[in-house]
Amino acid sequence: MSLPTTPQGWAIRLTKILSLHQAAHGLPRFPIDVAALAQDFSRQVFPDAPITIVKGLLLSKGVEGMLMPHPSGSGEWGIVYNETIRSPGRRNFTLAHELGHYLLHRQTNPGGLECTSRNMADWDEARNRIEAEANTFASYLLMPLDDFREQSKGRIIDIDVMTELADRYAVSLTAAILKWMTITNKRAMIVVGKEGFIDWAWSSEPLLRSRIYYAARQSVIPLPPASLAAQEVDGDTGRHGHRHPAGVWLGSEPVHEMTVFSPGNDQMTISLLLYPDQAPSRWEMAELEEEATLDTVDKFMGGGAG
Numbered sequence: 001m002s003l004p005t006t007p008q009g010w011a012i013r014l015t016k017i018l019s020l021h022q023a024a025h026g027l028p029r030f031p032i033d034v035a036a037l038a039q040d041f042s043r044q045v046f047p048d049a050p051i052t053i054v055k056g057l058l059l060s061k062g063v064e065g066m067l068m069p070h071p072s073g074s075g076e077w078g079i080v081y082n083e084t085i086r087s088p089g090r091r092n093f094t095l096a097h098e099l100g101h102y103l104l105h106r107q108t109n110p111g112g113l114e115c116t117s118r119n120m121a122d123w124d125e126a127r128n129r130i131e132a133e134a135n136t137f138a139s140y141l142l143m144p145l146d147d148f149r150e151q152s153k154g155r156i157i158d159i160d161v162m163t164e165l166a167d168r169y170a171v172s173l174t175a176a177i178l179k180w181m182t183i184t185n186k187r188a189m190i191v192v193g194k195e196g197f198i199d200w201a202w203s204s205e206p207l208l209r210s211r212i213y214y215a216a217r218q219s220v221i222p223l224p225p226a227s228l229a230a231q232e233v234d235g236d237t238g239r240h241g242h243r244h245p246a247g248v249w250l251g252s253e254p255v256h257e258m259t260v261f262s263p264g265n266d267q268m269t270i271s272l273l274l275y276p277d278q279a280p281s282r283w284e285m286a287e288l289e290e291e292a293t294l295d296t297v298d299k300f301m302g303g304g305a306g
């Protein structure tokens with residue numbers, strides 16, 4: 001059997017092997033034990049280049065994980081994650097990401113690869129192909145599409161559902177939301193904030209079609225002052241969310257925002273924004289814009305009828 005060449009192809013191949021193994025031994029399908037898979041599979045399929053070590057080490061700040069060749073030149077490989085990372089979901093995603101580099105990129109990168117937390121959020125193939133490929137592989141391996149669709153089908157998506165899915169697959173909340181964003185027909189956006197600013201954001205395809213998105217990191221954009229993310233509300237309020245009127249977030253529509261505040265001290269926020277299912281039509285847009293302009297004029301004139 002020939003070997004796959006794409007991230008999805010590799011993930012599907014490994015998922016098939018795992019399913020057979022799990023069925024034969026009566027094991028649960030999820031979450032996936034990436035460390036065991038990496039070592040067993042590489043030994044069998046690439047006996048000259050097996051992964052013989054998967055472990056945590058104290059790596060420099062900002063480095064999430066590494067794929068490294070054995071320094072002796074034996075041909076063995078090691079996968080390392082930064083042991084300062086406490087979240088098991090982030091660790092698991094990092095291991096899968098590095099396994100993706102091993103399968104797809106070790107021949108072109110014989111010296112190995114070092115990956116930052118920013119790389120783990122790099123999904124743009126045009127900007128950083130190999131990081132995007134490693135992420136795609138990790139996402140498909142840990143959360144196979146068929147199962148993810150089955151689990152999310154017909155449910156009203158909120159932070160609780162996303163947390164449940166993140167637990168099922170042992171991935172971070174961010175990874176689960178990003179996965180859902182790739183399959184949903186909802187107009188949605190994930191916004192990750194750091195210290196009051198937008199660190200990165202991603203719009204679902206249907207929202208992109210309405211041209212609502214934050215451009216990639218060209219400038220520093222503060223979180224909207226009226227957003228939950230900027231207001232540091234209590235955890236329950238953030239999870240339950242708030243329906244903002246038009247004008248708080250991007251676009252001229254009301255937005256339902258649900259935000260989770262990271263327990264760490266890095267002041268990170270993860271916001272899931274849900275826009276109305278139906279994008280406003282062109283004439284509605286014109287009307288909304290006119291209203292917004294009038295509002296601004298009213299405010300400028302120091303009052304208005306409201």
Ligand SMILES: [Zn+2]
Binds near residue numbers: 097101114116130
């Ligand atoms: Zn990487």
